[in-house]
Amino acid sequence: MSKEKYKPDYNASKNNEKCFGSIYSSLAQDKAFRELSIGTRYFYFICRVQANSQKGRRCLYNHAKEWNKTYSHLTHFVFPDKHLREFGYNRSNACKYFKELEAAGFIKKIEDNRFNHRVNVYAFSSKWKE
DSSP: OOOOOOOOOGGGSSSOOOOOOOOOHHHHHSHHHHTSOHHHHHHHHHHHHHHHSHHHHHHHHHHHHHTTOOOOTTTEEEOOHHHHHHTTOOHHHHHHHHHHHHHHTSEEEEEOOTTTTSOOEEEEOOGGGO
């Protein structure tokens, strides 16, 4: 009997968008992840979705091109205000989730651009394993 490759349930999407965020069960079961607030855990999933979305990758690419920098779309992501609003967040309530994720070692801020009126650049981190 051959193993079937995992195929995500695209029918779970409203408009058959082929972008989704995933995590490993070892992360979901880890004590560090379980100690995060429920809102922050959910926000981490949203960050994964944003990082894998076409809009998110395009925004990261445009930011990198504009400032002559290089980022890996596999680990780095940006989350501009307009994308936050699409997920039902605003900058002020997302800020506390970003801070909690940073403090716990799940993400790290690569660029802090709040005073430059540009998007912050984040990267997924494995510091939480330590």
